[in-house]
Amino acid sequence: MIKIAPSILAANFSKLADEVKEVEAAGAKLIHIDVMDGHFVPNITMGPIVVEALRPVTDLPLDVHLMIENPDQYIEDFAKAGANYITVHVEACRHLHRTIQLIRSHGVKPGVVLNPHTPIETIQHILEDIDMVLFMTVNPGFGGQKFIHSVVPKIEQLSTIIKEKGLNVEIEIDGGINAETIIPCAKAGATIFVAGSAIYGKEDRSKALQEIQLAGEQAIQ
Secondary structure, three states, rough: OOOOEEEHHOOHHHHHHHHHHHHHOOOOEEEEEEEEOOOOOOOOOOOOOOOHOOOOOOOOEEEEEOOOOOOHHHHHHHHOOOOOOEEEEEOOOOOHHHHHHHHHHOEEEEEEEEEEOOOOOHHHHHHHOOOOEEOOOOOOOOOOOOHHHHHHHHHHHHHHHHHHHHOOOOEEOOOOOOOOHHHHHHHOOOEEEEEEEHHHHOOOOHHHHHHHHHHHHHOOO
């Protein structure tokens, strides 16, 4: 099943609740929330207060992507705010397995993020303990970047490993996703697709989301 997760980083923050409701009505399956601290990545975005504000607005899972140093100290805050998924970067965690356990202990589904050049070998030992692997198909830190095609073989490789081990781990893709770039990723085995400017940058958000969804579904038929 193809699931589209609109990224609110590209939304209009002066009417954020309406922006979320609009994509939910259009068929979004998750809401993606990019948290950046200005240290792990150069940009600064939002914190738990935004997650808390959105929790009563939508019934969709809130997919919180932590692009921050020392994520452990903030996990409880994001969990209490209403996060359903929390994903952390391999490079940001001193003890990755401990961080995953911490996320799970707060009743949240844990995920791990791989930057474009992070080897998948860095997470093979914890695949049994997570619900999601997020592949960055751009370098993290800013929206609106171009898709990095060299990540696609890694998606396919990890998808094969997950199937061989019989695991229930979803593969999510974040970066430069549109109705064209979703196709090779869906064929490679990914099921969740983050789209920011490809949805919120369009006048007709509903049409844009559904075009991306349809392209992904047709790719795996």
